[in-house]
Amino acid sequence: MQIPHExxxxxxxxxYNAKLGIWLFLASEVMLFGGLFSAFIxxxxxxxxxxxxxxxxxxxIGTFNTAILILSSVTVIRAWVALKMRRYAEYKKWMGxxxxxxxxxxxxxxxxxxxxxxxxxxxxxRKDKMAEYEKHLGNEHMKAKGLAPRNEISxxxxxxxxxxxxxxxxxxxxxxxxxxxxxxxxxxxxxxxxPAAGHAAKADHGKLYKxxxxxxxxxxxxxxxxxLERIKGVKLVAFEVKPDPVNEDPLNEENEKPHFWxxxxxxxxxxxxxxxxxxxxxxxxxxxxxxxxxxxFMITGLHGAHVLGGVLVFCFLWGPGARLYKxxxxxxxxxxxxxxxxxHFVDLVWIFVFPLFYLL
Amino acid sequence: xxxxxxATHDSHGHGEHHDENHHVLPFWRQWxxxxxxxxxxxxxxxxxxxxxxxxxxxxxxxxxxxxxxGEAVPFFGALLQKTFGVAAFSNDALGRMGMLTQDGYxxxxxxxxxxxxxxxxxPAAFAAFGNYVVPLQIGAPDMTFPRINMASFWCFFISxxxxxxxFFVPGGSAKSGWTSYPPLSGIADSIAADPNFxxxxxxxxxxxxxxxxxxxxxxSLLGSVNFIATIIxxxxxxxxxMRLPFFVWAQFITAFLLxxxxxxxxxAGVMHLMDRAFGSSFFMPTGLVVNGQLADWAGGGSPILxxxxxxxxxxxxxxxxxxPGIGIVAEVIACNTRKPLYGYKAMVGAIFVLAFLSxxxxxxxxxxxxxxxKVSAFFQTTTIMISVPSVILLTAxxxxxxxxxxxxxxxxxxxxxxxxxxxxxGLTGIPLAFNAVDLYLHDTYYVIAHFHYVVAPGTIFALFAxxxxxxxxxxxxxxxxxxxxxxxxxxxxxxxxxxxPMFLQGMAGVHRRWYDGGATYEQISKKVVFGHTSxxxxxxxxxxxxxxxxxQLIFIWNLFTSWRAGRKVGRNPWECTTLDWDTPTPPxxxxxxxxxxxxxxxxxYSVPGADKDFTPQTEPPPSAEPKAVPEPALVK
Numbered sequence: 001m002q003i004p005h006e007x008x009x010x011x012x013x014x015x016y017n018a019k020l021g022i023w024l025f026l027a028s029e030v031m032l033f034g035g036l037f038s039a040f041i042x043x044x045x046x047x048x049x050x051x052x053x054x055x056x057x058x059x060x061i062g063t064f065n066t067a068i069l070i071l072s073s074v075t076v077i078r079a080w081v082a083l084k085m086r087r088y089a090e091y092k093k094w095m096g097x098x099x100x101x102x103x104x105x106x107x108x109x110x111x112x113x114x115x116x117x118x119x120x121x122x123x124x125x126r127k128d129k130m131a132e133y134e135k136h137l138g139n140e141h142m143k144a145k146g147l148a149p150r151n152e153i154s155x156x157x158x159x160x161x162x163x164x165x166x167x168x169x170x171x172x173x174x175x176x177x178x179x180x181x182x183x184x185x186x187x188x189x190x191x192x193x194x195p196a197a198g199h200a201a202k203a204d205h206g207k208l209y210k211x212x213x214x215x216x217x218x219x220x221x222x223x224x225x226x227x228l229e230r231i232k233g234v235k236l237v238a239f240e241v242k243p244d245p246v247n248e249d250p251l252n253e254e255n256e257k258p259h260f261w262x263x264x265x266x267x268x269x270x271x272x273x274x275x276x277x278x279x280x281x282x283x284x285x286x287x288x289x290x291x292x293x294x295x296x297f298m299i300t301g302l303h304g305a306h307v308l309g310g311v312l313v314f315c316f317l318w319g320p321g322a323r324l325y326k327x328x329x330x331x332x333x334x335x336x337x338x339x340x341x342x343x344h345f346v347d348l349v350w351i352f353v354f355p356l357f358y359l360l
Numbered sequence: 361x362x363x364x365x366x367a368t369h370d371s372h373g374h375g376e377h378h379d380e381n382h383h384v385l386p387f388w389r390q391w392x393x394x395x396x397x398x399x400x401x402x403x404x405x406x407x408x409x410x411x412x413x414x415x416x417x418x419x420x421x422x423x424x425x426x427x428x429x430g431e432a433v434p435f436f437g438a439l440l441q442k443t444f445g446v447a448a449f450s451n452d453a454l455g456r457m458g459m460l461t462q463d464g465y466x467x468x469x470x471x472x473x474x475x476x477x478x479x480x481x482x483p484a485a486f487a488a489f490g491n492y493v494v495p496l497q498i499g500a501p502d503m504t505f506p507r508i509n510m511a512s513f514w515c516f517f518i519s520x521x522x523x524x525x526x527f528f529v530p531g532g533s534a535k536s537g538w539t540s541y542p543p544l545s546g547i548a549d550s551i552a553a554d555p556n557f558x559x560x561x562x563x564x565x566x567x568x569x570x571x572x573x574x575x576x577x578x579x580s581l582l583g584s585v586n587f588i589a590t591i592i593x594x595x596x597x598x599x600x601x602m603r604l605p606f607f608v609w610a611q612f613i614t615a616f617l618l619x620x621x622x623x624x625x626x627x628a629g630v631m632h633l634m635d636r637a638f639g640s641s642f643f644m645p646t647g648l649v650v651n652g653q654l655a656d657w658a659g660g661g662s663p664i665l666x667x668x669x670x671x672x673x674x675x676x677x678x679x680x681x682x683x684p685g686i687g688i689v690a691e692v693i694a695c696n697t698r699k700p701l702y703g704y705k706a707m708v709g710a711i712f713v714l715a716f717l718s719x720x721x722x723x724x725x726x727x728x729x730x731x732x733x734k735v736s737a738f739f740q741t742t743t744i745m746i747s748v749p750s751v752i753l754l755t756a757x758x759x760x761x762x763x764x765x766x767x768x769x770x771x772x773x774x775x776x777x778x779x780x781x782x783x784x785x786g787l788t789g790i791p792l793a794f795n796a797v798d799l800y801l802h803d804t805y806y807v808i809a810h811f812h813y814v815v816a817p818g819t820i821f822a823l824f825a826x827x828x829x830x831x832x833x834x835x836x837x838x839x840x841x842x843x844x845x846x847x848x849x850x851x852x853x854x855x856x857x858x859x860x861p862m863f864l865q866g867m868a869g870v871h872r873r874w875y876d877g878g879a880t881y882e883q884i885s886k887k888v889v890f891g892h893t894s895x896x897x898x899x900x901x902x903x904x905x906x907x908x909x910x911x912q913l914i915f916i917w918n919l920f921t922s923w924r925a926g927r928k929v930g931r932n933p934w935e936c937t938t939l940d941w942d943t944p945t946p947p948x949x950x951x952x953x954x955x956x957x958x959x960x961x962x963x964x965y966s967v968p969g970a971d972k973d974f975t976p977q978t979e980p981p982p983s984a985e986p987k988a989v990p991e992p993a994l995v996k
């Protein structure tokens with residue numbers, strides 16, 4: 001049994017089956033990403049003043065990835081044209097280029113874009129405690145200029161202080177060892193300029209320990225601190241954070257607007273001590289950090305999954321699937337066309353993602 | 361030239377390849393991992409019917425609890441408690457096993473809704489009937505993408521596994537209602553028993569529910585792409601759009617609804633999964649307090665966002681549930697009244713309008729969110745507008761009966777009963793469209809009765825009509841007529857006994873989710889309706905539910921015994937005109953045994969001057985010129 005119109009178009013609709021199928025599929029994809037973008041708009045409009053970050057993402061990398069993706073849309077067209085003109089070698093070349101572009105996009109995303117966010121620490125402060133951290137937030141200054149207030153101290157997590165109510169601290173030490181960290185008694189905080197964690201410790205009537213990297217100043221991922229907090233008896237008391245430029249120098253006007261080239265953090269910046277009880281919510285820059293990053297990771301993640309799917313299909317059409325050329329070149333051209341339509345859609349989604357997340 | 365040659369060569373080789381396979385298909389390729397649309401239709405149909413029955417059983421346990429609060433389920437109590445465990449059942453005050461607990465009640469309620477809608481009716485009405493009948497009716501050898509069709513079923517199968525497994529994980533299945541409103545559904549079951557075992561985030565009822573839904577939605581999307589492409593691309597020669605049977609139109613529009621309405625819920629499902637698995641806060645508001653403590657969510661999310669995304673699907677979903685039913689009823693009515701459908705074109709137009717409007721009415725489920733007068737005015741207006749095409753459909757079907765010489769076969773009985781019952785369901789929805797009335801009736805048994813009248817005595821009756829109608833095509837045998845009629849009369853009496861009292865209870869203020877069936881409420885307000893307190897009506901409803909369940913056993917018996925023992929019939933036992941009755945019975949792989957050409961519309965019954973009261977779509981028009989060689993007279 002042969003399904004009609006698998007390769008040749010049906011005369012009255014002018015379409016072969018797969019082409020209609022992919023357009024229908026893309027219609028549903030429009031609704032899928034439409035739902036996600038609607039969620040973005042809904043959450044963006046509902047966000048409190050100052051709770052939607054700007055300039056968080058690396059714009060040059062984003063721009064570069066945008067260019068790569070647009071380029072790959074051109075190469076995939078060339079691949080299809082080459083097949084239509086029955087130039088097989090040219091098809092292999094252009095399709096290979098498309099695969100390289102798609103793979104480059106994914107590699108950049110998974111090495112330069114996502115991992116730094118997993119390593120980054122952010123503590124959103126309680127609204128009633130923000131005044132205590134005015135030095136690092138500069139909200140009087142922001143208010144005077146009519147700008148949204150800052151609510152977060154972000155940077156690199158150097159150390160955490162904690163009290164331990166359990167019986168044996170050895171378990172914590174084993175955990176620290178596993179993560180390349182160490183536990184020691186916390187020093188007195190007399191000389192610390194920031195609100196001293198000593199107060200918190202006294203109120204808590206517990207012995208204060210310090211958890212930090214074995215390599216001094218190397219810091220650790222916030223997820224390590226989360227693991228520490230899950231150990232029974234551990235109560236986090238304070239975070240020691242090497243701040244981002246915005247918290248290091250909050251009055252600097254350069255920090256008030258996003259930059260094309262991201263500002264390098266100062267490695268000699270004095271660490272800020274943040275009391276855990278002043279923190280509304282802390283985490284790495286992962287989905288649970290904020291609704292902004294939730295939507296960012298979900299939309300770019302889902303988009304990335306689409307890119308991956310596209311690349312896999314292209315790999316098939318470039319490799320084993322290309323043998324169809326000998327049997328029926330038109331069929332192969334159709335397949336490339338259909339995959340290409342999908343690829344253009346993925347490209348189009350990125351055209352929305354880039355300004356919404358990177359530039360707005 | 362070269363590629364034309366290559367194409368011919370390919371189709372030739374391909375065809376041979378298939379023919380070889382055709383005879384040697386092993387059992388598992390023919391009946392399990394089959395790409396034949398008829399087998400997939402049957403797979404969907406049997407799973408859909410099983411889930412309908414399972415969902416009904418869940419509901420019967422709940423009905424027992426509502427009518428007899430705090431009493432163990434009789435006869436089956438011990439079995440239930442052993443099956444579902446302590447998450448759902450415990451011993452009652454007298455120490456008998458099998459009393460539905462509060463958690464169990466919530467869990468059964470949520471799963472009843474989910475299973476009936478997404479695992480019962482959509483697979484049975486859309487996927488099963490659509491898969492089996494649509495390619496036959498348009499004269500196609502199979503669906504456009506047979507392998508995607510198979511993928512759709514197996515995706516659905518995975519979602520079924522997730523849903524069924526969720527009953528047996530610690531804590532039991534999802535408990536936040538079939539609508540899964542956050543923040544409740546975000547925090548439910550989320551406290552892991554063992555904090556060092558992060559997989560607890562996944563192995564709990566609510567998370568499995570969401571995962572299952574994502575697979576279910578994917579299955580529906582794959583199916584709907586296939587349906588639309590098939591109807592557009594694979595119509596037989598001469599099968600123009602206005603010659604399509606109404607059932608095909610209904611499936612076509614339904615597929616579009618699924619295609620466009622389901623993805624936002626898929627998006628919402630993924631967000632929900634992230635909220636639960638990765639602690640994001642899409643639907644978690646700032647300052648959420650759980651058990652007296654500030655919950656550890658960043659906040660900034662919105663529970664209303666879920667409601668928007670959910671109802672953006674779930675309102676079109678209502679039409680996904682009912683349109684295939686209307687399509688089936690239209691086929692059955694046209695065939696059994698022996699006259700064309702009244703207003704075929706108007707009906708086709710009406711479902712287009714219905715489909716379009718169904719995308720802009722969703723917020724009428726959300727009047728209680730305090731959306732403001734202007735927004736609610738918009739949604740009230742569109743909701744009232746959407747009743748117009750619905751009424752056109754119902755009226756056209758009703759007028760189709762007029763002047764027909766009706767054959768009251770079993771399918772026709774179900775189809776006729778569908779009309780007034782669907783009418784009751786539809787008309788009682790009109791008050792709910794108005795904000796002011798809805799604020800009072802929202803979440804009462806009135807709403808329950810309203811939408812159950814649409815889907816249970818509506819769609820499920822249509823499903824029964826469809827099963828009795830196409831059974832001879834599928835098996836080559838008729839279902840037992842006597843048992844069928846017994847099934848019909850039992851069903852029609854008890855299903856009304858089940859749902860009619862709920863209107864009264866709802867107007868008396870009985871809330872839909874009360875675990876004790878309103879016993880506590882009754883102590884405050886003793887509303888008497890028709891001589892009974894609202895609580896006493898529970899007994900009537902519940903009795904009818906159990907009786908209705910018993911009547912279905914007749915159907916199940918009939919369904920399976922007729923497979924072997926039913927009366928054998930030929931190609932066209934009902935004397936229908938459409939192409940599905942123009943195939944061998946049962947249809948072979950590839951469906952048709954002759955070159956197809958369609959010459960006329962779908963419902964040419966009782967055409968004046970014709971030699972019989974139905975003219976199949978494939979019958980050529982009488983030629984104006986006399987034939988050169990006179991045909992020999994037919995031997996009767």
